[in-house]
Amino acid sequence: MTENRIKGERVNARLMQPDLAEKMGVTAQTISNWESGKIDPAGRKWAELSKEFGCSVDYLMGLTEERM
Numbered sequence: 001m002t003e004n005r006i007k008g009e010r011v012n013a014r015l016m017q018p019d020l021a022e023k024m025g026v027t028a029q030t031i032s033n034w035e036s037g038k039i040d041p042a043g044r045k046w047a048e049l050s051k052e053f054g055c056s057v058d059y060l061m062g063l064t065e066e067r068m
Contacts, residue, residue: 005060007035009053024048 010020010031017031024031024045033039041049050057055067 005062006031006041006049009049009055009060010035013053020052023052 010017013020015023017035018028021028021031026045030039034041046057046060049060053060056064058064059067
């Protein structure tokens, strides 16, 4: 579920993986791995993703259905 939310938010923000990678200070491969569920974002990256997408960390992590 988490990977689908990250990808969904990226697509809704009209960002390509390399664009989000640059904003997050990671590689496009890392974004791909987050979206496929191979790895989860590390610590502070959750907060950065939340800020970028304007939603809660809990939403991105799949802990709630409410974006905020």
